[in-house]
Amino acid sequence: MASTDADHDFGENRQLHIIEWEHLDLYKFYPLAMASSWSIRCLLYPMSVVKSRLQLQKQNTVYRGMRHAFIHILRNEGFTALYRGFWMTLPQLSASFLYSGAYEKIRDLLQAHAGLSSAAILSALAGAAASATTQLIFVPTDIIAQHMMVHNNPDSFIGSMRNAAVINFVKEDPLGKRLTLGLRVTRAVYCVDGFKGFYRGFLSSIMLYIPSSMVFWVTYYNVLDLFKALRRHVIYPALTTLSEDGQLSQAYVEKHHYRNIFVDQALAGSLSGMSAAICTNPLEVLRIRVQVHRTSYAETIRRLMKYEGTRVFTKGLPPRIINNGIYSCLIMLGYETVKKLCVLPQFRDHIVW
Numbered sequence: 001m002a003s004t005d006a007d008h009d010f011g012e013n014r015q016l017h018i019i020e021w022e023h024l025d026l027y028k029f030y031p032l033a034m035a036s037s038w039s040i041r042c043l044l045y046p047m048s049v050v051k052s053r054l055q056l057q058k059q060n061t062v063y064r065g066m067r068h069a070f071i072h073i074l075r076n077e078g079f080t081a082l083y084r085g086f087w088m089t090l091p092q093l094s095a096s097f098l099y100s101g102a103y104e105k106i107r108d109l110l111q112a113h114a115g116l117s118s119a120a121i122l123s124a125l126a127g128a129a130a131s132a133t134t135q136l137i138f139v140p141t142d143i144i145a146q147h148m149m150v151h152n153n154p155d156s157f158i159g160s161m162r163n164a165a166v167i168n169f170v171k172e173d174p175l176g177k178r179l180t181l182g183l184r185v186t187r188a189v190y191c192v193d194g195f196k197g198f199y200r201g202f203l204s205s206i207m208l209y210i211p212s213s214m215v216f217w218v219t220y221y222n223v224l225d226l227f228k229a230l231r232r233h234v235i236y237p238a239l240t241t242l243s244e245d246g247q248l249s250q251a252y253v254e255k256h257h258y259r260n261i262f263v264d265q266a267l268a269g270s271l272s273g274m275s276a277a278i279c280t281n282p283l284e285v286l287r288i289r290v291q292v293h294r295t296s297y298a299e300t301i302r303r304l305m306k307y308e309g310t311r312v313f314t315k316g317l318p319p320r321i322i323n324n325g326i327y328s329c330l331i332m333l334g335y336e337t338v339k340k341l342c343v344l345p346q347f348r349d350h351i352v353w
Contacts, residue, residue, distance in 0.1 A: 157292070
């Protein structure tokens with residue numbers, strides 16, 4: 001990306017508080033962003049395994065809670081069990097870029113043609129639409145990974161053996177010894193249900209991720225506004241009373257406001273991720289049970305009401321809250337850090353760090 005005269009004039013006369021796409025070396029940005037996302041997924045994947053097993057078990061027949069699940073898995077299956085299915089979820093990295101691209105495009109279209117000005121509403125609608133597109137990648141990879149997670153002890157997580165056709169095929173497959181577990185599960189899903197088996201529960205995923213994304217973005221922008229208001233009406237007035245001349249310069253306020261955006265975004269992302277997890281947990285339980293137990297929506301809901309009751313609101317919730325909170329925080333930190341590392345040379349001296 002070459003620097004134009006307009007870019008040069010902009011850089012000479014103004015500071016850049018927000019790093020936009022035109023300020024980035026995209027050839028450097030995309031690999032670093034993917035590496036950042038992969039690292040975060042690698043760190044948090046054990047939480048996904050524990051969450052999935054807690055949500056799939058009937059009541060508390062296997063694990064009493066998150067801590068017990070971690071200890072039990074480590075003692076009986078080893079550390080590698082916490083990463084079972086991880087490699088099959090790597091295609092989801094591409095879904096992150098698909099989401100980002102769709103989100104930005106839809107947001108711009110809504111702003112230009114729908115007359116919407118609220119950042120929270122714009123982002124909620126754009127995020128909801130973008131989430132729907134990513135399920136084309138998420139659903140099949142989730143189905144394979146989830147079956148791999150419970151492969152060692154299917155009786156405790158599948159529900160009933162009449163719903164264990166995929167797991168049974170994996171056990172009896174004559175090609176089993178030649179293939180890795182991931183390929184065996186992939187082959188089993190296809191042989192048992194055909195291509196449509198990879199999209200079992202697609203509707204439940206849409207039902208989960210659309211409201212989850214909407215809750216996330218609405219919470220995110222409202223929390224950012226709250227932080228901004230606290231800084232303007234509480235923190236800065238307090239600093240003013242401590243300053244030598246009893247007032248803070250506008251330059252000082254602006255400088256520290258933009259520097260604090262980095263922290264605000266991370267905290268807002270974390271709180272938003274946790275809020276989305278709490279609000280949509282029953283939908284998450286429904287999704288994973290439809291996909292792994294292989295029951296109909298009506299049958300799955302009936303079983304949840306009969307055996308879980310109000311526990312459906314908290315089943316697997318602690319690891320999900322932790323996972324979403326840390327993931328959202330680190331994604332915000334990682335994304336902004338990568339952007340700063342990839343700023344084009346002509347803009348570097350004009351970024352407010």
